[in-house]
Amino acid sequence: MSIISLIIKREFIAKVRNKSFIVMTFLSPLLFVGIAGFVAYLSSMKADTKRIAIHDESGLFVNEFVAQNDKNSEYKYLDLSTVDMQFLKDSITNENYEGLLYIPKTKTNKDLENKIEFISNSSPSIVFIEKTQAVIADKLTKSNLEIAHLDTLAIKNAEADINISLSKASGEESIIGLNEIKIAIGGGFGYLIMMFIIIYGNMVMRSVIEEKTNRIVEIIISSVKPFQLMMGKIIGTALAGLLQFLIWTVIGLSLMFAASAFFGVNIGPTSRVSPEIMHAAQQEFSGTAQLYIKELWNLPIASILISFIIYFIGGYFLYSSFYAAIGAAVDNQTDSQQFLLPIIMPLMLSVYIGFFTVINDPHGTIAVVFSMIPLTSPIVMLMRIPFGVPWWQIAISVSLLFATFFGVVWFAAKIYRVGILMYGKKPTWKELYRWLKY
Incomplete structure (x- = not known):
C-alpha cells in the first residue's frame, strides 16, 4: 500500500507542477467568465432592423403588419402596395429590403390561402414565417366570420381558457x-x-x-x-x-x-x-x-x-x-x-x-x-x-x-x-x- 501511495504522490505533484496545468487552472475561469460576459453583451445589443416590403393587392392585411412596427423592433414593415412588383423584386435582388410579402387579390378568402408569397434572397427564419402566417390567418378568420354574419365578439368570449392545477394523491398542491x-x-x-x-x-x-x-x-x-x-x-x-x-x-x-x-x-x-x-x-x-x-x-x-x-x-x-x-x-x-x-x-x-x-x-x-x-x-x-x-x-x-x-x-x-x-x-x-x- 505504501508503494501505491508513493506513486499517487508522485503523479499528483507531477500534475500540479506542470506549467500547462497551472496556466489552465487559473486561465480557464477567466476565459469562461470572459465568454459569458461577451455573450451577455452580444445579447444586450439591439439587432439590426430588417425592412420587409408588403405588396398587398387585397388591402386586407397591410395595416395589420404596419401596426406591429412599434411592437417588433426586429422587423419594420413598409406599405409598398402601389409600387410596381417588378421594381420591388429588383430591390430584393439588390438587397434594399430583407424580403417582399406579396398578397394577391382573389375572389374569395379561400382562394387566397395558398397564393401568398414571400420573396427573398435567403430563406427566412421559421419563427418569422409562423408569425406572418398567424397574422394573416387571424385576419382571414375574422373576415370569414363577418362574411358569415357571425358575432366575432361572442365567439371570442366563448373560447375556453383551461388552466389545470396539479396536486398529489396526499392532497398537497404541486407545480408545473x-x-x-x-x-x-x-x-x-x-x-x-x-x-x-x-x-x-x-x-x-x-x-x-x-x-x-x-x-x-x-x-x-x-x-x-x-x-x-x-x-x-x-x-x-x-x-x-x-x-x-x-x-x-x-x-x-x-x-x-x-x-x-x-x-x-x-x-x-x-x-x-x-x-x-x-x-x-x-x-x-x-x-x-x-x-x-x-x-x-x-x-x-x-x-x-x-x-x-x-x-x-x-x-x-x-x-x-x-x-x-x-x-x-x-x-x-x-x-x-x-x-x-x-x-x-x-x-x-x-x-x-x-x-x-x-x-x-x-x-x-x-x-x-x-x-x-x-x-x-x-x-x-x-x-x-x-x-x-x-x-x-x-x-x-x-x-x-x-x-x-x-x-x-x-x-x-x-x-x-x-x-x-x-x-x-x-x-x-x-x-x-x-x-x-x-
Whole structure:
C-alpha cells in the first residue's frame, strides 16, 4: 500500500507542477467568465432592423403588419402596395429590403390561402414565417366570420381558457415544470461526471504514453508492479483533477461576486428588472415561488449529493482503467483513436437516454435497465435519483458499478502489464485479447 501511495504522490505533484496545468487552472475561469460576459453583451445589443416590403393587392392585411412596427423592433414593415412588383423584386435582388410579402387579390378568402408569397434572397427564419402566417390567418378568420354574419365578439368570449392545477394523491398542491427541474439537476451532475471522465481519463492515457515513449517506465517497472503503477496514476490524476475543479469553483464564484460588487452588475435573470416590477412580480408569484422552493426542499438532496460522490468515484475509476490500458497498448495518441470510440459511446448513450427517456418515464424499463448497467449508470442513475429511486435499485447499481470496476482493473492490468513494454507496433483488438491470456 505504501508503494501505491508513493506513486499517487508522485503523479499528483507531477500534475500540479506542470506549467500547462497551472496556466489552465487559473486561465480557464477567466476565459469562461470572459465568454459569458461577451455573450451577455452580444445579447444586450439591439439587432439590426430588417425592412420587409408588403405588396398587398387585397388591402386586407397591410395595416395589420404596419401596426406591429412599434411592437417588433426586429422587423419594420413598409406599405409598398402601389409600387410596381417588378421594381420591388429588383430591390430584393439588390438587397434594399430583407424580403417582399406579396398578397394577391382573389375572389374569395379561400382562394387566397395558398397564393401568398414571400420573396427573398435567403430563406427566412421559421419563427418569422409562423408569425406572418398567424397574422394573416387571424385576419382571414375574422373576415370569414363577418362574411358569415357571425358575432366575432361572442365567439371570442366563448373560447375556453383551461388552466389545470396539479396536486398529489396526499392532497398537497404541486407545480408545473417540476420534472424539468429534476432532470436539470440530475443532468448537471451527470454532465460533470462525463466531463471529468473525458478530460482526466485522457490525462491518464497521455501520462502513460509519455512515460512509455520516454522509456522511463522500464525503470519504474523494475521497482513496482504494473497494477500498482496503473492504480497510482489513476488516483493521483483524480486528486489533481479534483483540486483543479475546486480552484475553478472558488475563482469563478469570486469573479462573479467581484463583478457584482465593483461594477454594479446583478448576477442572475433579474439583472435588468426594475425594483418596482420585481416587487409586483414577487407579490403576484409569491405563492408559486413558495411551491417551487417547497418542492425543491422535498427533493432527496442528501441522496443526490452522496450518490454523486459515489458514482463520481466509481465512474471515473472504471473509465480511467480503460484509458490506462489503452495508453499502455499504444505508442502515441494517434494510434489510440481506434480504441477510444468504444469508451466514448456509452457516455454519449447515457446522456441521450437521460434527456430523452428519463424525463418522460424515469421509472420505465429502459431507464431502470441503463441505470443498472455499469458503463451508463453513473449518468443515468443520477438523472433518475431526483425523481425518487428505491434504495435497493441504487444499492444494486452501485454494487454492479464497483464490481465491474474491479473486474475491468484486473483485465486492464493484464493489458497494461504486457503493453507497457511493447514498442514500435500498432496493436489490434485481436492482440489485446491475446494479452489478456498472458
